[in-house]
Amino acid sequence: MKNNLINMMALDIYLSAISENNFNKIYSEIEPNELRLPLMSWDLYSEVNSKKMNESRRFQDIIKIKSLASKFNWQNNMDAIFETEQFEAIIVTDINQKILWVNNGFSDMTGFTKTEALAKTPRFLQGSKTSTASKQRIRKRLKADLPFKDVIINHKKNGTPYKCEVKIFPLHNNGNKTHYIALERQVG
Secondary structure, rough: OOHHHHHHHHHHHHHHHHHHHHHHHHHHHHOOOOOOOOOHHHHHHHHHHHHHHHHHHHHHHHHHHHHHHHHHHHOOOOHHOOOOOOOOOEEEEEEEEEEEEOHHHHHHOOOOHHHHHHHOOHHHHOOOOHHHHHHHHHHHHOOOOOOEEEEEEEEOOOOOOEEEEEEEEEEEEEEEEEEEEEEEEEEE
């Protein structure tokens, strides 16, 4: 079985390197094998599998947010928030900006575990490269009680700065702002 797998990998590498014309000439001579993967190229298989995993993670994140929305009786339309937004990390805070929940993408992006983030404010991600102007802009926009987008330089756990696009949505219960949700992704 190990030799079959090695042979399949070698065949896969060979087939991915030849022209389509040559592939079509020899394809009929390749014997079907019950161990064959659904795709002929390992890199394509990996890419498709990775895409499916990311879609699954996104779906699970949205389910969790909808669960929190139900728990806190948010009146916001969660489907509308997530409909077109791209994100890696999600941060949910209370009205005082204390972190209540982050997704796994947050840990992937920042290097901080969920436990390390809980009960802190997102300001713990700021550092020497974070501009005062961007911090002031975000504070001002938070007070306006409207959704907004901004870009800020944050810092990973290891101190590495990264440019982060932040989309923040105030969340309401009975007309009162009670929480925030931030959708974040690393840019440029």
